[in-house]
Amino acid sequence: CGWRRRRGSSAPRPLSSSTPGPGRTASSPPRAAPPSPSPAGAATPPPPPPPRPSTTPLQGGETKAARRRRARESPEGMLRHRLDMCSRDADLATALELYAAAVDPATAVPLALHHYNCLLYLCSNAAAEDADAARRGFEIFAAMEAQGVEPNEATLTSLARLAAAVRDPAMAFSVVRRMAAAGIPPRLRSYGPALFAYCDARDAVGAAEVEAHMDAGGVVPEETELAALLRVNADTGRADQVYRVLHRTRTLVRQVCEATAQVVEAWFRSDAAAEAGVEKWDARKVREGVVKGGGGWHGQGWLGKGQWDVGQSEMDKNGKCQRCGEKLVCIDIDPSETETFAKSLAELACKREVRDDFIRFQDWLRRNGPFDAVIDAANVGLYNSKAFSFSQVNSVVNGIQRVTKSKKLPLIVLHRSRVNCGPAKAPQNQKLIESWRNAGALYSTPPGSNDDWYWLYAAVSCRSLLVTNDEMRDHLFQLLGTSFFPRWKEKHQVRLTYSGRGPTFHLPPPYSIVIQVINLTPS
DSSP states (O other): OEEEEOTTSSOSSOTTSSSOOSOOEEEOOOOOOOOOOOOTTOOOOOOOOOOOOOOOBOTTSOBHHHHHHHHHHSHHHHHHHHHHHHHHHTOHHHHHHHHHHHHSGGGOOOOOHHHHHHHHHHHHHHTTTOHHHHHHHHHHHHHHHHHTOOOOHHHHHHHHHHHHHTTOHHHHHHHHHHHHHTTOOOOHHHHHHHHHHHHHTTOHHHHHHHHHHHHHTTOOOOHHHHHHHHHHHHHTTOHHHHHHHHHHHHHHTSSOOHHHHHHHHHHHHSHHHHHOSBSOOOHHHHHHHHHHTTSSOOOSOOBSOSOEEEEOOOBOTTOBBTTTOOBOOOOOOOHHHHHHHHHHHHHHHHHHSOHHHHHHHHHHHHHHOOOSEEEEHHHHHTTTOSSOOHHHHHHHHHHHHHHHTOSSOOEEEEEHHHHHSGGGGSHHHHHHHHHHHHTTOEEEEOTTOOHHHHHHHHHHHHTOEEEOOOOOOSHHHHTTOOSHHHHHHHHHEEEEEEETTEEEEEOOOSSOOSOEEEOOOOO
16 A cells, blocks of 8 residues: 655645655555385284383372373363363353352362363453353452462453453453563463553553553564554544554564555544644754665654545555555665574574584584575475475576576585485485585584574575575474564565476565655655
């Protein structure tokens, strides 16, 4: 979508005017092999017997298996199982019947934390549409406290959801503060009830307090939370806060979903947006802000006044808007950010891998690097194939070398087992492997290692292109926990497709896929 001041507004420089001026346009782009058969006539060996449960006697002579079985078959264990089934099936009515029987003196069953958490979870799920469910939830929590059962994060999150369901954001927020005071780290889901309840109540001040508490606790909002903050500030005409949250969304989310885009569009169509902004500004500060931010944003607030021209558009392959003709820029990454990220990546890898192995790789990289490109050879060699293909890797090696116009081969990262076994034993593949080794371009990762750490660190520390179709979404990459990583991927990852004619490289776009303010420099 794109937004710009309309012709004839009081902006110092409408985008369609011949009078130059900074940033009144913001644009964002739409958004294992089967076992070998036994030789003929050979008897098929029987499958190994299943592992036998532990029969090691514990203190008192009872085995672990017997103790677990006794726990499952106890009244508490059977109640736990039935409540778990109620949670799975969203069956609040049956869960409340089980609870009533458990607290009845005639059929009493001692209730533990897990029992209460199941009940509170079910009540909080139903509370938004069933006032009685909320009432019962509060009653169950009061009974839990009276019994002396200590709540955990899941308990208090359900309590906060109950408070939000009865439209009491202050109570929901007090639950989060209680959690933090008790030494229970609140999670993003813990803040959601209070934040969304304040936003639904159009209480922008309360929502800002929740956001500040999140920031103090190191809890980072995601797109849903940021969209709610944008909406409440836009609805209450808080232009400066809309600007701040829009910039935060730009940093943390980058490419927004359709629902968030609609919130942003609604703001730019509003009268408050037309009135927001100053008519005079320091052009030097605007230029400095653009340079400091790497391009695409100046950070000086709303500049100019007047109605915005709002519409949806598409970008061509070079980032040119098909509606207004302006071009999105490629936003630079601060070199110090890259260096800091490489250091944190190495520290994390040393904790997850054998430390000496990874330090040995760092030393090797210092001696043999830097490289213009790094190839995730396992991903490339298995592209559209069940069997690893060295010839496919070699075609990518040669192709990306032509793309980078480098006299040096790219770095090929491949697990040692693939270098020494299987297809690697074929004579033609042995020649390839030897040529890569002689060029100082092959690093074989040690047994038991995860080669993802190696190729990612090499690409980040060398500031090189990374050739892989791996989307880097699994738990390893989630450990990185930083907004820098998506920005780095956007500018460095090269994806590929393969056909009979060889590999086709899909290079990073020449522009950054992120909310931008364009036409920033006055003439």
